[in-house]
Amino acid sequence: MTTPMTPLMTKCLAAPATVLLLTLAACKPTQPPAPPAEPAVAEPAAPVAVYKIGALTISEARTRETPPHGTTTAGFLTIRNDGSEPDRLLGASATAAAASVELHEMSSTADGVMQMRALPDGLTIAPGSEVALAPGGVHLMLIGLNQTLVAGQTLPVELSFEKAGKLTVPLAIKAFAPL
Numbered sequence: 001m002t003t004p005m006t007p008l009m010t011k012c013l014a015a016p017a018t019v020l021l022l023t024l025a026a027c028k029p030t031q032p033p034a035p036p037a038e039p040a041v042a043e044p045a046a047p048v049a050v051y052k053i054g055a056l057t058i059s060e061a062r063t064r065e066t067p068p069h070g071t072t073t074a075g076f077l078t079i080r081n082d083g084s085e086p087d088r089l090l091g092a093s094a095t096a097a098a099a100s101v102e103l104h105e106m107s108s109t110a111d112g113v114m115q116m117r118a119l120p121d122g123l124t125i126a127p128g129s130e131v132a133l134a135p136g137g138v139h140l141m142l143i144g145l146n147q148t149l150v151a152g153q154t155l156p157v158e159l160s161f162e163k164a165g166k167l168t169v170p171l172a173i174k175a176f177a178p179l
Contacts (some may be wrong), residue, residue: 049061049170049172051167051169053161053164053165053166053167054083054087054161054163054164054165055081055082055083055084055085055087055127055164056079056080056081056082056083056087056125056161056164056167057079057080057082058077058078058079058080058159058167058169059077059078059080060076060077060078060132061075061076061077061157061169061170061171061172062075062076062077062171062172062173062174063075063076063142063149063155063171063172063173063174064149064173064174064175064176064177065148065149065150065151065173065174065175065176066145066148066149066176067148068148069148070145070148070149071143071144071145072141072142072143072144072145073142073145073149074104074135074139074140074141074142075092075101075133075139075140075141075142075155075157075171076132076133076134076135076139076140077132077133077140077169077171078130078131078132078133079125079130079131079133080125080129080130080131081125081126081127081128081129081130082128083127084127085127085163086124086125086126086127087124087125087161087162087163087164088122088123088124088125088161088162088163089103089122089123089125089159089160089161090122090160090161090162091103091122091160092140092157092158092159092160093157093158093160094142094155094156094157094158095158096155096156097142097145097146097147097149097155098142098143098144098145098146099143099144099145099146100142100143100144101140101141101142101143101157102118102140102141102143103118103119103122103123103138103139103140103141104116104117104118104119104138104139104140104141105117105119105137105138105139106136106137106138106139116141118141119138122162123138140157142155142157149173150173151173151174151175151176152173153173154170154171154172154173155170155171155173156168156169156170156171157169157170157171
């Protein structure tokens, strides 16, 4: 004689059966590990453009792309003076793209407010030193742009130095992102 299954008996038998099925599923054979991938080969870094005039070396010349109808942007670069006398960046021009270029400096006031001011007397580069024109500090301010600056292109800027003279340097136009 067989005893009919009650709902309670069905529940009591279903729980252990579920545990058994899950345990067996977890024990199925695994795939063999994939062979190790070949090591990635790093692309060589693009050479950094370096420009020389007199005892000065200019590198890392760059700016940011601008939105359509943008009228100002900043230019950045590094100047190294390998000479025995100081030189001074007096100013710059970018007649193909901007009405004017000014040398500016960002600084923080005593209450923490950032302010920008022109450096009408230029920027001295001491002998044996390096000066970085960088975001948040000294930079070239290109004012009155007459074209949109597009990433991947360059913008020629003529730098004027007190002793070394004039040198045209192309600013690489970078995508708008932190520089």
